[in-house]
Amino acid sequence: MPLNKVIMLADCQSFYASVEKADHPEYRDLPLVVAGDPERRSGIILAACPLAKSFGVTTAERLGDSLAKCPNLVIIRPRMQLYIDISMRITNIYKSYTDLVEPYSIDEQFLDVTGSLHLYGSPEELAHHIQTRIQAELGIYTRFGIAENKMLAKMACDNYAKKNGSGIYILRKDRLEETLWTLPVAKMFMVGSRMTRHFNAMGLETIGKVAATPLEKLKLMMRRKFGKNSDINAELYSRIANGIDDSPVAPGTHEIAPKVIGHMMTLPRDYQRLEEIKVVLLELTELVCQRCRGKGYMGHVVSVGLMGANYDQPTGFSRQMKMDDPSNVTNTVYHAAVQLLLRHWDGYPVRKVGVSLSQFSEDGEYQLSLFDTKREKTMALEKATDALKQKYGDAIILRAASVTLAGQAQHRSEKIGGHYK
Template sequence: MGKSVQRVIMLADCQSFYASVEKTANPQYANKPLVVVGDPERRSGIILAACPLAKKFGVTTAETLREAMAKCPELIVIKPRMQQYIDVSMQISEIYRAYSDLVEPYSIDEQFIDVTGSEKLFGSPLTIAQAIQEQVRNDTGIYTRLGISYSKVTAKMACDLWAKKNDSGMFVLPKEDLPEKLWTQPVNKLFMVGSRMTAHFTAMGLATVGDLAQTPLAVLKQMMRKKFNKNCDIDAELYWRLANGIDDSPVSPYTHEAPPKSVGHQMTLPRDYRKLEELKVVLLELTELVCQRCRSMGFMGFVVSVGCQGADFDRPTGFYRQMKMAEPTNVTNQVYEAAVKLFRKHWEGVPVRKVAVGLSQLSSEEEYQLSLFDERDRFRVLEKTTDALKQKYGNTVIMRAVSVSPAGQAKDRAGKIGGHYK
């Protein structure tokens, strides 16, 4: 058997993506600190992206606009334009696909590229990375950083730990360099290790990535069982494999195209909702979105799930429950009836700031058991007609009357993507 070829995988990350798109569109802001902020009129505005100049003032993502302005009063504040960001992201994807047909989105501003078979056409990995970086900048104005390695997880860490911090915006992390480069890093630098897990590993005497990598797997499993008083073998193996840079997963352009296991929508509300009648409006709007998406994909769901959460994340309130319906459906009124029943049963009357509705145990809407009083086909014909109108003219062309009430959010959200302005 011939020797297998070591893969060459890149993780390409767009610097301060939303902010960079806005700076390219508004050259007058080129030398000014700029932030993209979630709706400032609602919930005090959260920083979604900050350009490098704003970051020099200490501005960070996820803080409030008020906190950011205290650090940098001359901030340029821009509302998000999600459709524009999606369009630019897709334009950048097309550039990547010129160098490899194996491009996998990781997020709107990060993508994996497998260039193993591209070297004969385009040169060395660094040459390809430089060409990608130059073309993306010329075509879109966006600066990309590229981590280059032999696996997806090590490419991600090469980008986050080194490429984002050096002048070239590129870094190569070969397998043989793990002990010298990766293992010497504090354990909190390991991919998927947050502050809470860092504290646990530190208490276990695992201060660096190397400490974790060089602990025999069987011993690590025992240590984690003892620490958490439960079987943590899967988590232990995950962290051990990450620390040792073991990741055989392919770069797949079809990762996000498999049939979903569930379809869900959630909504953060502009204020505390305290009355059931108000919450029922939101449940109906969410159910309509979920069923509309299921119908567009040709699925019905057997299990409905409902969840809610209060505004105080330090003292969490709420629940997440599910129930099996008598038969699978994607008819809004049927799912809504089950969702309300579930909500009534588990809601304790506390104020609600976030609501979620979902359908799971999906099956094809072409295959189902008929019952004597089945009205699904009649409802489905009606709803597919309204779906077609919404697809053509927008979700506000036909709305339920309750959505125009003060509790309704459908009209406001119709002008947004993912809760942010299009």
């Protein structure tokens, strides 16, 4: 029976490790992991190739534990910019087959190929064609879960395509009873270890048992387990188990207007002096304002948060204030952030600092002021520096404060998402 729609979830196997092996052919037959700090032989495993996994190495475990299992492990420091670039190239390959491509993560993307399938044959043939092309062009092996909706495609990939020889699997909704419903409830999408224990305690050990439980009964069971506000979760799990998902593959679905733009960083040591904290506050404010300008927003409310290193005896604050006019000008927002710092800092050492802007308006319209005659020039200057940073990197222009011992901008510019580029 043909599928009503043909939705694919494409997943890159051990993505970071696969990128590194493609870039280092000499490591092709060696167990390889991408981890924090190869020089210190410390950190967390971000990705492990299949050969490393055969030794028992797992993602998110400590590097020291992995080395105990596999002493000859090849350790590569993450290169996040490279992974982002390769992910974008893979996205462009997908887009050559359909314009309905929705990124789910850096290594997973949904494709709706319903309208273009007639050009390529069966769903399996198209998946194999894309799989072969990505392998040939980039050296990355991809797996494809195929179904008539995104939820089933995701579970087809995770439970079947990742485990069979072809890396391709079609999960048909009219055959769930003999496929998906036979699996342990832990294999259901959005069910982690804790929820697995709860389902098992309720006697729902398989996905099929969740699917077969009438919705009203499942709501009652979950109310008894979790309280009265469980009806939405009960309906969600019932729909997942029954393979019901009406959401379309929507390009740009994750590009909705943000409610808050902020940045928080953990400092390499305790900052005890006001002037040190102000340096980091300025750097974070500049980063937040740069992101706002890039998206075309001005924020009306600035928020500042400080936290000490001792979680048993928490110190610090989290406060916000509304500025007279919305802004994305660094010095204007920084002035408000310093006011919050001076007003609320308790004087204890600081290990974490955060700054954010919210209550946005478009930056194309703003209130003119008789007293701020330099605003146009300041905004033009900041957009010019943004363009330079976009082209040459954030470290191309630094404030003088950032080259002091307290500054973190230079070090931060070498990383993406906390990992080295």
